[in-house]
Amino acid sequence: MARPVQYNIYGQTDVKLVKEGPEGYMGEGFFGTSLDKVVGLARKNSIWPLPFATSCCGIEFMATMASHYDLARFGSERVGFSPRQCDLLMVMGTIAKKMAPVVKQVYLQMAEPRWVLAMGACASSGGIFDTYSVLQGIDQIIPVDVYIPGCPPRPEAVIDGILKVQDLVGKESLRRRNSDKYKQLMESYGIQ
Amino acid sequence: MSLSNDTIKQRLIEKFGDQVGHFEEPYGMLTFEAPKDLNLKVLQFLYDDEELAFRFLTDLQAVHYPDNKGRELAVVYHLHNLVANVRIRFKVFTDINQPDVYSATALFAAANWMERETYDFYGVNFVGHPNLKRILNVDEMDYFPMRKEFPLEEQTRVDKDDEMFGR
Numbered sequence: 001m002a003r004p005v006q007y008n009i010y011g012q013t014d015v016k017l018v019k020e021g022p023e024g025y026m027g028e029g030f031f032g033t034s035l036d037k038v039v040g041l042a043r044k045n046s047i048w049p050l051p052f053a054t055s056c057c058g059i060e061f062m063a064t065m066a067s068h069y070d071l072a073r074f075g076s077e078r079v080g081f082s083p084r085q086c087d088l089l090m091v092m093g094t095i096a097k098k099m100a101p102v103v104k105q106v107y108l109q110m111a112e113p114r115w116v117l118a119m120g121a122c123a124s125s126g127g128i129f130d131t132y133s134v135l136q137g138i139d140q141i142i143p144v145d146v147y148i149p150g151c152p153p154r155p156e157a158v159i160d161g162i163l164k165v166q167d168l169v170g171k172e173s174l175r176r177r178n179s180d181k182y183k184q185l186m187e188s189y190g191i192q
Numbered sequence: 193m194s195l196s197n198d199t200i201k202q203r204l205i206e207k208f209g210d211q212v213g214h215f216e217e218p219y220g221m222l223t224f225e226a227p228k229d230l231n232l233k234v235l236q237f238l239y240d241d242e243e244l245a246f247r248f249l250t251d252l253q254a255v256h257y258p259d260n261k262g263r264e265l266a267v268v269y270h271l272h273n274l275v276a277n278v279r280i281r282f283k284v285f286t287d288i289n290q291p292d293v294y295s296a297t298a299l300f301a302a303a304n305w306m307e308r309e310t311y312d313f314y315g316v317n318f319v320g321h322p323n324l325k326r327i328l329n330v331d332e333m334d335y336f337p338m339r340k341e342f343p344l345e346e347q348t349r350v351d352k353d354d355e356m357f358g359r
Binding site: 097098100126131132134136 | 328329330333337342344345346348
């Protein structure tokens with residue numbers, strides 16, 4: 001008996017319950033693909049976020065982590081509070097200029113490969129706080145991979161941002177962090 | 193009330209003559225002014241006097257009046273007599289080109305951080321302060337942001353379209 005839920009009708013819906021795996025050669029009992037695709041697959045589905053929450057965006061993030069939106073579905077079950085263990089620095093909220101060295105210190109303590117997500121208008125651009133005491137976007141001190149717009153963004157937007165980070169992580173070449181371009185990027189931020 | 197504004201005013205004039213002046217009572221709070229060289233003497237007198245006994249420094253801050261030539265910066269002391277529950281406001285004015293005012297830290301320990309804050313935002317140089325450096329803003333800041341000649345907005349931004357932001 002057909003069940004009246006569209007997701008359960010095989011072949012008649014564009015919703016994919018399981019994401020497709022990477023490209024490769026498949027046969028009876030084996031699957032061959034390149035190493036960086038496998039590593040990317042493993043990395044992207046087990047991102048440990050480090051929340052750096054300073055204001056209302058942090059509250060939205062708590063909602064995102066809680067059961068209703070449940071960020072754990074996307075492999076970010078464990079929110080780490082030690083930068084040495086985490087892969088993704090999530091900066092959420094206004095960063096005052098006096099806080100800037102702290103954010104940079106936290107970023108420097110994270111091990112490569114590391115990614116940064118700027119959540120909300122303040123972390124992305126300073127937001128409404130166009131004033132002498134507020135950092136006008138955290139990309140002035142550390143490189144940012146994904147920006148989430150909003151003031152504050154809804155949890156759906158946060159999830160969308162996390163999925164964008166997952167895309168980046170999954171597609172990143174294993175050699176990117178050793179490339180000259182990446183070194184130049186780090187040097188432009190004064191990071192050795 | 194045992195301690196009236198008139199009594200305080202009378203005692204100050206007895207002690208300092210016409211050097212204290214500009215007595216006002218906005219919303220019932222006695223406000224007066226003295227030359228900046230006398231600020232510690234006035235504070236000490238208000239502190240030591242058995243009847244006046246203003247022994248609590250509630251607040252200390254500065255005001256910038258750019259049009260007030262020669263006396264652009266006002267340093268304002270808010271004092272409280274905890275026994276009689278009377279508050280007064282005491283101002284000294286200084287030239288912005290030589291903003292030296294004697295520090296009240298020896299008299300009130302509370303003045304330490306308040307004077308650092310006042311220095312941080314207005315650049316008032318408190319002579320005799322044990323540790324006069326920035327307290328709230330970043331150490332690298334090279335101006336005093338609450339002075340009126342500095343715009344409130346961050347000046348390093350290049351990506352904001354002035355028309356869009358009403359400048």
